[in-house]
Amino acid sequence: MINRRNFIKKSSLGFGFFALPTSLKFVYRDDYISKRPNVNQRKFTSQAVENIVKIVKKSIADEELAWMFENCFPNTLDTTVNFYHKNNKFYTYVITGDIDAMWLRDSSAQIFPYLNLANEDEKLKNLIKGVINKQVECVLLDPYANAFFDDPNKISEWKNDNTEMKPGIHERKWEIDSLCYVMRLSYNYWKITGDSSVFDTDWRKAMHLILQTFKEQQRKDSKGPYKFQRANGNPLDTQFGEGFGNPTKKIGLIHSMFRPSDDATFYPFLISSNMFAVVSLRQIAEIFSKVFKDENSSVQYKNLAKEVDEAIQKYAILNHPEAGKIYALEIDGFGNALFMDDANVPNLLSIPYLGYVSKEDEIYKNTRKFSLSNANPWFSSGKFAKGIGGPHIGEHKIWPLGLIMQALTTDNEEEIIYCLKTLKATHAGTGFIHESFDVDNPKDYTRSWFAWANTLFGELILHLYKTKPEILKRKF
Template sequence: MTTRRNFIKKSSLGFGFFALPASAKFIYKEEYISKRPPISRRKFTSDVVERTIQAVKKSIADKELAWMFENCFPNTLDTTVKFYHKNNKSYTYVITGDIDAMWLRDSSAQVYPYLSLANEDEKLKNLLKGVINKQVECVLLDPYANAFFDDATKISEWKDDFTQMKPGIHERKWEIDSLCYVMRLSYSYWKTTGDTSVFDADWKKAMLLILQTFKEQQRKDSKGPYRFQRSNGNPLDTQFAGGFGNPTKKIGLIHSMFRPSDDATFYPFLISSNMFAVVSLRETAEIFSKILKEENSSGQFKDLAQEVDEAIQKYAVLNHPEAGKIYALEIDGFGNALFMDDANVPNLLSIPYLGYRSKEDEIYKNTRKFSLSKANPWFSEGKFAKGIGGPHIGEHKIWPLGLIMQALTTDNDEEIISCLKMLKATHAGTGFIHESFDVDHPKDFTRSWFAWANTLFGELILHLHTTKPEILKRKF
């Protein structure tokens, strides 16, 4: 019989952090030549980013880790951005990497680590402002879409999806977190730079449309205007019940038809994304109050955040037979729940990173132990790594995003070093972070050009450079 104590011992957090990974040096040569494109082929350059790369590299004792940081941190700027002006405003189109489309989620996360440097480089600051302006344009085109083209004449491979596809849309999967990431970037840009010029009439209109969309997807009075189905035969790419998803009891939570992995939800109340919505709504309420001086609108954002937060605490905290009291990933309001965690952010592991609860919150600590254990059906362990994957790729593969988030949500030095060792051992000699890899065969990976993962790795190294520089002074 599995007891609570035995569960903790059997979890990833109970095995000892240095059991994995095995050395990977026999797989590829120890050559650390920059993998960045030549300067003439880089999409965007920033003096402060280049200075930061050199300064941080010098602080990293492990040559391989320093090399990975040099390759990964500027990858978004080097390879994915298109900066231009239109109607006296700056715009920045940010592709995800190997797919020529701009995801609201990915683009926000890809540029987020550069915010801390924005005040030292006006050109970089304008690029970030351009991302916000472009995202606003996308939201106003369709708040239910997750990915967009810069060229409205481009034809999407998903043009035949059973949903309302408009010109300029690459994909129309409704994901709460897409809009949360837009709000997060706007708020963080303001808090970092003090620049309020982005909060113009278009921005305000987009935020109110986000509020409207969230309320529509509470579905209190009707199913709302959004439905989605796809006929490619992949069950993760389509939705139940004519495109509206499985039935729910209307309890104040926001329906999300897809996860941040772009996989379909099984139960439409995706808890990690509802948590993200609580935080983002409150941040946007602050902008409407302090900058726009619109207390009525601010109050509407606050009220929705409070309603969603109360519903999370009332309905999403459940007893798992092994892990105890934890957050479920998905629920339907009828008492059904999905106990798992997915590596894509927002996930349950990322709760403190999102700002929803602290690392010391007891329910979060239980949830984290569950996520990083074999009680989570999408936790895998092999010769080179152990961590969280997800159904998007399948069993035996984990996502480096999960390893990076694990390191970002702990203060335990040994756990952080373990995550760094696994990231080092599984880049398969490329010097970049991939979407996923096989835990026993790191050369079996998906997506060689995945900018979100690269930049999030850079964010982790910058975080450690500031908060735990002694870790970077070690070789491992």
């Protein structure tokens, strides 16, 4: 058995972390012509976004990295949004990229990095309000669905799933994080802009429905109304127990049948998503208290957050034979646990990014070392990269989302530089961030148009521009 000192040495955070098996110099092109659509072909243009792209790009010394930022940061606005007016309200339908459907998770994450520019651009502010309104419409249609169409007449390829499909739903995988992302976008929009006008009657109904859904999925009295099975032969796409998942001991945690990767959970208590729920419920409690002066409702959100938080602390911190005390990714309440981490957010790596604990929390630090080590079965290392992948794509492929989150959750400049170098070295000449790539061959990648990853990369660059500008002054 490896002791903890040797574990740290053998992990990515040990002494060998920044030395890749081969050089990162993997340049595909040297002209760096913008890959953005022509101006007249862009779905939406924000002057505030255009201004910040120019300003930040000038601050990046590495020409290739600057080119990637210019391509990636506005990609959501350039290619994925449909902004319109209906029933005296703004609506914004946001597709994920190469799939013509709106995921609650992806749409929130794609728009989130633009929030800090909303006060500078009324048009952008209205577009973000439109995303919130569209998400509310989706939640009211079905809080258990993860992805939606803008056209209720469009027929989903998943129409035969054994679950309650409705018109307008692309996919009905129950994922806690989908609803958390809706709450996160609403809360941060309000905190940044001070605008509470978006919190109308429909919004309040949607928030109460989210609370109801979370309580249903604690399953204290019954299994609840949701079940899901899919007959496509992929075990990651369906659930155990006639669609209700593996058995659990009811300990106050919320069941999630799927992860943010859209893969099925093995043990239904997905800890990173329950952590996200704790943060999001507290945020909505603050809105009900400060905006509506509705303390009765506020207390309901606070109480559920407290119950879930206490259960996480009691049941989800377990002793790993190599890493010591860490958070498990999934548990069942009976003492069984899944020790792994997946690159999709929320994951264990992203805990401080979500606001659940700080980067200095001892359990998180142990968990982070585990996630970025060979003790994590979905950590891979190859000629061009080391990082976290996941079962969604399979072995030997890692997700740039994981590399971006790794950089967003550390103050270690050498580690951040490693992540930037790796992202720069593995875009395969496209100038964009992909879903995943092979650690030995970055040209073997999935999803050439994956807007969430593009915009999150832009969020990282903006974060460094504000907090560690000296890093961007370096050439890699």
